[in-house]
Amino acid sequence: MTTDTPTAQTVEWLTAEQQTQWRSFRGGAARLFAALEHELEQQTGLSTHEYEVLVRLSETPDRTLRMAQLADNLAHSRSRLTHTIRRMEEQGLVSRLPCVEDARGVNCTMTEKGWQVLVAAAPSHVQSVRDHLVDVLTPEQFAALGDAMETVRVHLTGGACHVE
Amino acid sequence: MTTDTPTAQTVEWLTAEQQTQWRSFRGGAARLFAALEHELEQQTGLSTHEYEVLVRLSETPDRTLRMAQLADNLAHSRSRLTHTIRRMEEQGLVSRLPCVEDARGVNCTMTEKGWQVLVAAAPSHVQSVRDHLVDVLTPEQFAALGDAMETVRVHLTGGACHVE
DNA sequence: CCGTGGTTGTTGAACTGTCAACCAAACTGT
DNA sequence: ACAGTTTGGTTGACAGTTCAACAACCACGG
Numbered sequence A, B: 001m002t003t004d005t006p007t008a009q010t011v012e013w014l015t016a017e018q019q020t021q022w023r024s025f026r027g028g029a030a031r032l033f034a035a036l037e038h039e040l041e042q043q044t045g046l047s048t049h050e051y052e053v054l055v056r057l058s059e060t061p062d063r064t065l066r067m068a069q070l071a072d073n074l075a076h077s078r079s080r081l082t083h084t085i086r087r088m089e090e091q092g093l094v095s096r097l098p099c100v101e102d103a104r105g106v107n108c109t110m111t112e113k114g115w116q117v118l119v120a121a122a123p124s125h126v127q128s129v130r131d132h133l134v135d136v137l138t139p140e141q142f143a144a145l146g147d148a149m150e151t152v153r154v155h156l157t158g159g160a161c162h163v164e
Numbered sequence C: 001c002c003g004t005g006g007t008t009g010t011t012g013a014a015c016t017g018t019c020a021a022c023c024a025a026a027c028t029g030t
Numbered sequence D: 001a002c003a004g005t006t007t008g009g010t011t012g013a014c015a016g017t018t019c020a021a022c023a024a025c026c027a028c029g030g
Helices: A017-044 A048-058 A066-075 A078-090 A111-132 A137-159 B016-044 B047-060 B066-072 B078-090 B111-132 B139-157
Strands: A062-064 A094-098 A104-110 B064-066 B094-098 B106-110
Touching: A017 A048, A017 A111, A017 B016, A017 B047, A017 B139, A048 A066, A048 A094, A048 A111, A048 B016, A048 B066, A048 B078, A062 A066, A066 A078, A066 B016, A078 A094, A094 B064, A104 B078, A104 B139, A111 A137, A111 B111, A111 B139, A137 B111, A137 B139, B016 B111, B047 B064, B047 B078, B047 B106, B047 B111, B066 B078, B066 B106, B078 B094, B106 B111
Parallel strands: none
Antiparallel strands: A062 A104, A094 A104, B064 B106, B094 B106
16 A cells, blocks of 8 residues: 555545654564564573563562453453463463452462573573664663653553553 | 562663563553554454555555565565465455466465455554554654664664565 | 342363475576 | 575464353442
């Protein structure tokens, strides 16, 4: 689709410049996430999703979160999280316990093995993020990136869920 | 993982500020792409990948590309593209023909139906991109986003593949 | 109480993407 | 001419995701 082929619709098209910027963003982000995913997988055997689960759990006092909170933090669907956690439980990285306050709920806790796997994985992942993103940009560029996407996230989620 | 728990490794950790920015970027981008995917799917029945295939084809003079070029443009694996194109061919959106110059090659062409589907889908998708990204940011922010991710892409792909 | 509606989490089927193996055609060097 | 390598593309098995249906539980108003 070229930019200068307006239809009878009341759509405001992107300018040529905006289109280039949009494609750069989409293409760059896609390749970046793919590279990070690939390197983490190679070096630690974890997917980025599993890694993020461990990170979120590691940040709570008792290394435990309700399934729903975890799903919200990660912006994953409930069923997706259930499947992921089941697999991680089979690998001994996390364990699930029924929740006392709310009998519907399930508490997901990080095991000691999960903690060790995370500690072992973190350095190389941080290095990947540095190599491919942080160190490639100026501090100002990187900060602008964060600010802009935070704005986007707030707009999308209605301002809620400040944790992620 | 908290930022202030250094290990014995020679890893430079992210500062607290960098970590927030990285999370904003990752979380914002994930939600943005998910929202765009979802809206496009709802409104047109296309996945963003199928949409991108049609866009790339529509931009060539004869609406045709070799499988490999298409795969490179989209940063998709060859096998992934084969599967995608097979499904799209079943829906009558594209068709494949052997390539004359190189008997190994396959030319992928957009059908008239594919064109019409794209023309019908484009306005609402552009609107989604506007609603959730372009119009949420200042022009400067959006431009900075594009520039930064272009830098990242060039760094990752070794500067090649300027088209995407 | 009871019932209605909303929340929490799981399940299984269908779909999509990944990975390794593979074939065929094209280069490469001798 | 021809073995060896590289490139282009496909295939099938497997892994991960989505979606709709479901069961269990809470909360609130008759």
